[in-house]
Amino acid sequence: MxxxxxxxxxxxxxxxxxxxxxxxxxxxxxxxxxxxxxxxxxxxxxxxxxxxxxxxxxxxxxxxxxxxxxxxxxxxxxGFGILRLASSIPGRLSLVREARPVLESLAEEFKETVNLAVLRSNYAVNVDQAMGPSSLATYDWVGGLTPLHATSSGKVLLAALSADERDRILTEAGFHARTPRTITNREDLEKQLIDVAHDGYAETREELEIGLNAIAVPIYNHLGTVIGAVSISGPAFRFDPQKIPGLIDALRQAGIRISVQMGYTHR
Structure with a gap:
């Protein structure tokens, strides 16, 4: 060693x-x-x-x-050692444990990759993942830090922040383009985040990687505070959340189920 x-x-x-x-x-x-x-x-x-x-x-x-x-x-x-340290925090350990069956169920139903993410140090960090049986991608996102402005989970987490906190994070992290489709304009991003807060979900279409689409919904704790996001992603040629029957509703319900396990009282 x-x-x-x-x-x-x-x-x-x-x-x-x-x-x-x-x-x-x-x-x-x-x-x-x-x-x-x-x-x-x-x-x-x-x-x-x-x-x-x-x-x-x-x-x-x-x-x-x-x-x-x-x-x-x-x-x-x-590496994974960082994730192990982070997961020693009781709240995150509980979130991963409670969310796991829901992630697996979503991956099985829609045959795509499902991720659980939380906010850490100006990034969305994926803390768990379930792979669908027909997923083409084999990339392991667990432990990966992804930019908030270019991911569906990141947009969900950003939309839940106060204006001051969001401004601080975006100022520090910036708007670096990951693909030609990445939103790099603050005003355009803010408009999209308003829609995210209103609709209850966020989408990205080849904004993090060319050929990758994703959709995410929030997870709440007992106080009604957003503590994470659950997302489904897949190849752009076959994965369009708006065209897959029942996907958006199923993802919303999955977010609620995890939230209830974390003490959230759905109204």
């Missing part, structure tokens, strides 16, 4: 080597959280340390499953 040699890491700013190593490891996690993925050179340049030091730190993080290396591109992204 790779380890960080705390004694050999000497801080140039007066910090003990171990403390500096921890600080740099946290910086790496923050970079991966913000960008989704990054290579050794990119990380080294941003932090301002040698690539060999970054490689050692990444090796330790990989061994703890805090970071995962993408075998196709050689870049690094956050």
């Amino acid at each position: 790779a380890t960080i040699d705390f004694d050999s890491e000497k801080g140039g700013n007066g910090q003990p080597g171990g403390v500096q190593s921890v600080d740099r490891a946290l910086q790496i996690l923050e970079i991966l959280s913000r960008d989704g993925h990054a290579g050794v050179s990119e990380i080294a340049e941003e932090i301002g340390i040698h690539k060999s030091s970054v490689s050692r730190l990444l090796g330790s993080l990989v061994s703890r499953e805090m970071v995962h290396q993408n075998s196709d591109r050689g870049k690094y992204q956050l």
Whole structure:
């Protein structure tokens, strides 16, 4: 198992080597959280340390499953260890547990991928996933941080925020285009969020990835506060929520069922 040699890491700013190593490891996690993925050179340049030091730190993080290396591109992204830490929070553990049967039921009924997401650090993070029997995609979204403005779950979470909190998040996160269809105009996004709040669901059509459509509804807690979102996504060539009989109503009911399990009293 790779380890960080705390004694050999000497801080140039007066910090003990171990403390500096921890600080740099946290910086790496923050970079991966913000960008989704990054290579050794990119990380080294941003932090301002040698690539060999970054490689050692990444090796330790990989061994703890805090970071995962993408075998196709050689870049690094956050790993399942982060999700395990997040899921130790009682509320989220309960949400995942209560939602699981509903996710599986939706995936079985509509034969597509179903995800459960919560808001964390200006992103929608997927905390559970159920795959439909005919899903073409095999990508595991669990633990992935996705941009709020380009995902159906993200739009549901944004629409539930106060104007001040939404403004803070959007100002910090920005409106980076993930595809030519991503909404990058604040006024256009705000108009869409009004519709989301009114209709009770959000859709995205190839806004996160070309060829991927999705629809999501909110999940409430006992106070009536939105604490998460459940979504169904599928290939654009066959998945159009508006044209699939019963899908929107079934997804709404799924959101309510999970919410009731979390103490919500539906009115």
